[in-house]
Amino acid sequence: MPANLCITPELGSEDMDPEVTTRMIVLGPRANVSESEVVNHLHLLNLPLTIKWTCYGAMITGKEKYVMEAVEELRKLDPYGIFTKERGFAPGDPRRCRGHRYGPREGFHQMEDEFLLLDYVGEALRNPREVTIEKKEPVSLEEFKEVVEESLENKD
Amino acid sequence: MVKVAVYPPNSLILADLVERKGHTPLALQKQIRQKIKDPEIDSPPMNITEEDPIKGLKYAAIEVPSGVRGRMSIIGPIIDEAEAAIIVDNAPFGFGCVGCARTNELSIFCLRKKDIPTLEVTYPTSRDETMDMVNKINSFLDNLNELDSDNADNADNTDNEDNE
Numbered sequence: 001m002p003a004n005l006c007i008t009p010e011l012g013s014e015d016m017d018p019e020v021t022t023r024m025i026v027l028g029p030r031a032n033v034s035e036s037e038v039v040n041h042l043h044l045l046n047l048p049l050t051i052k053w054t055c056y057g058a059m060i061t062g063k064e065k066y067v068m069e070a071v072e073e074l075r076k077l078d079p080y081g082i083f084t085k086e087r088g089f090a091p092g093d094p095r096r097c098r099g100h101r102y103g104p105r106e107g108f109h110q111m112e113d114e115f116l117l118l119d120y121v122g123e124a125l126r127n128p129r130e131v132t133i134e135k136k137e138p139v140s141l142e143e144f145k146e147v148v149e150e151s152l153e154n155k156d
Numbered sequence: 157m158v159k160v161a162v163y164p165p166n167s168l169i170l171a172d173l174v175e176r177k178g179h180t181p182l183a184l185q186k187q188i189r190q191k192i193k194d195p196e197i198d199s200p201p202m203n204i205t206e207e208d209p210i211k212g213l214k215y216a217a218i219e220v221p222s223g224v225r226g227r228m229s230i231i232g233p234i235i236d237e238a239e240a241a242i243i244v245d246n247a248p249f250g251f252g253c254v255g256c257a258r259t260n261e262l263s264i265f266c267l268r269k270k271d272i273p274t275l276e277v278t279y280p281t282s283r284d285e286t287m288d289m290v291n292k293i294n295s296f297l298d299n300l301n302e303l304d305s306d307n308a309d310n311a312d313n314t315d316n317e318d319n320e
Contacts, residue, residue: 085183
C-alpha cells in the first residue's frame with residue numbers, strides 16, 4: 001500500500017490555540033542524563049504539558065509559559081548537555097510522524113548533522129577558551145617549483 | 157532582548173545559543189506553526205497556497221520562480237523582523253531546511269543588505285573550529301546586550317526630553 005503523504009489531520013482545540021507551542025529537547029552525545037531521566041523529571045514538574053519520550057530526548061507541548069518553565073528547570077539537570085529548539089508540528093502529527101508515513105522525518109538530516117557537533121558545542125560552553133585556527137593556504141609558487149625540480153632531478 | 161535571525165532558520169545549535177544569552181531566535185518553526193494551524197491548509201506537500209507567491213513578490217521579482225517566492229513568503233517576515241543575524245556559511249548539503257539554493261542566496265543577501273549587526277561564521281568541521289564558532293557567537297550576542305542597553309538608555313533619554 002502506498003504511503004499517504006497527504007493526510008488531513010483532525011486538529012483539536014490545543015492544535016488551534018496560538019499560545020500552544022512545541023519544543024524538542026535534544027540530548028548531546030555526552031549528556032549526564034538519559035532520555036528516561038529527562039522524561040521522568042518533566043513528569044515530576046507536574047505542569048500541564050504533553051510529554052513524548054523520543055530517541056533524541058523528548059518533546060513537550062503546552063502553553064508557552066509552562067513549556068519555558070519546564071525548559072528552564074530541565075536545563076538545571078545538565079546545562080551544557082541539553083539543547084532545545086522549537087518545533088512547528090505537534091508530537092504525533094500525522095503530517096510528520098513516522099508512524100503514519102515512510103522514510104525519515106523531515107528535519108532528521110539537519111538534526112543528524114547538528115547532533116555530531118553538539119559534543120563540541122557543549123564542551124565550548126563548559127570550558128570556553130581561545131583557539132587559533134590555521135588557515136589552509138595554497139602551495140606557494142616557489143615551493144611548487146622546488147618540488148617539481150626535485151622530482152625531475154630524482155627521475156634522472 | 158534582541159530578535160536574532162539565524163540561518164539556517166531551523167538550526168538547533170544557533171537557536172539554542174541565542175536563547176542561552178537571553179535573546180529571541182527568529183526560527184522558521186514559528187512561521188510553520190502559524191501555517192499548520194490554518195484549518196484550510198491540509199497537508200505538507202500542498203501547504204503553500206496561491207496567496208504565498210503573491211506575498212513573496214515583496215522580496216523577489218515576478219520573473220523569479222514561484223517556488224522561491226513561496227518560500228520567501230515564509231522566510232521574508234523573519235528577515236523583516238530581525239534586529240541582528242547569525243549566518244552559517246559553507247554548510248554541507250542537507251544542513252538547513254529550505255531545500256532551495258536560490259532562496260538561501262536571496263535570504264542571505266536580504267539579511268546582509270539589511271542594516272543590522274550580522275555575524276557570519278563558517279560551518280565547523282573540527283573541535284577547534286566549533287570552539288571558535290561558539291566563542292564568536294557568544295561574544296557577538298554579548299555585544300548585542302550592550303547595544304540593546306544603549307538603545308534602551310537612548311529611548312529613556314528621548315522620553316524624558318519629550319516630557320520636559
